[in-house]
Amino acid sequence: MIYLVESxxxxxxxxKYAGTPSIFIRLGGCNLKCEGFQxxxxxxxxxxxxxxxxxxRAVNRKHFSFLWEKITSPSALIAKIENLIPKNCKPDIVVTGGEPLLYYKERELIETLKYFLTKKHKITIETxxxxxxxxKKYPLYKDIVFAMSVKLSNSGESYEKRVNKKAIDSIIKNTKDSFFKFVLDKELISSKKAEREIEDIIISYNNPTxxxxxxxxxxxxxEKNAPAVAExxxxxxxxxxxxxxxxxxxNEEKR
Ligand code: SF4
Structure with missing residues (x-):
């Protein structure tokens, strides 16, 4: 069973794929809170x-889960996605959250991903x-793009909770396409923490994206943070x- 917040x-x-027409599937629940993002x-x-x-709304179970839809069959999720695909278009499928990997062993998600991979859609999991x-047990994930938004200290989460090097390593070694994306603010950059924290996470990899x-x-x-991030x-x-x-x-929803 999976919880669907919106599609x-x-x-x-x-x-990496900014600008690509995409169907978004937002799943409910996350193992972090990231209150530091304010x-x-x-x-x-x-x-x-x-x-x-x-x-x-995809993270705070206590206040928002009444909006989440229980999906109990792959066909229900497949139908929702197919209904959203415009004519003559092969959009990417983006599975986001919350933290979608909470459901990576669930039949509803696995069968849906298999179905759209067979139809040659590019699928990204935002994790x-x-x-x-x-x-090894779930090889279909090797054919999926992993957008790894590893959290830094500005998320407000402890290092132990937000960085799992074993999980990152496994994604990088097993998938054909993955990349890091980090969320930065002016203060994290000026304090030099951004530099140190990113290097700590990517140090083991040769020329990571x-x-x-x-x-x-x-x-x-x-707008406030963009110039410092660009520099x-x-x-x-x-x-x-x-x-x-x-x-x-x-901050409109469903955009
Ligand atoms: S990991 Fe992502 S979805 Fe989860 S709380 Fe942090 S920013 Fe939100």
Whole structure:
């Protein structure tokens, strides 16, 4: 069984495949909270102000899970995706969250991924890369792109919770396509923590693909952090990555 928060057609706003027409499947639940990202939302249950990341409705089970749909068969998820695919278009499929790898052993997810891989859709899983995937037992994940958004100290999570080098290593060694994407803010860059923390995570890899994007859940916050992130990327020879969906549509849902 998996929990589906929302599904929609848009384009990828971040990372290596930014700009690509994509169907997004957002799954509910996460093993982190990332309150350091300081996004806020009003609880639909008690009206209280909640802190978290910009996907808070997919993370905060207590206040939002009544909006999550229980998916108990692969055919239900496949039908939802197929209904979203425009005519004459082969969009990417992006599985995001929350943390979608919480469900990596679930039949509903596995059969859906197999179905769309067979139909030659490119599939990306957007993960915080803290969950170890058993690629031997579940080889289909070798054919999936892993966008690893490993969290840094600005997420507010402890190092032990946010960095699992064994999980990262397994993704890099087993998949044909994976990349890092880090969320940076001005303060993390000026304190030199961004540099140190990223190097600690990528040090074992030969020329890994590293994207850095500005922190912010709305256009104003992204704007504030973007110039420092761009300068940092130039200095470190990393890829600068904007957040196109936020620039275009601010913090609208299903974008
Ligand atoms: S890992 Fe991602 S989805 Fe989970 S709390 Fe952190 S930013 Fe949100």
């Amino acid at each position: 929609f057609y848009s384009f990828q706003g971040e990372g 996004s806020t939302a009003i609880s639909p249950i008690d009206g209280k102000k909640l802190k978290g990341c910009d996907s808070i 915080n890369a803290t969950i170890f995937v058993n690629f 590293v994207f850095c994007m500005p922190m912010g859940s709305n256009a104003k916050e992204v 940092f990327c130039i200095k470190k020879c990393y890829f600068y990555m904007d957040r196109l969906h936020i620039r275009l549509w601010n």
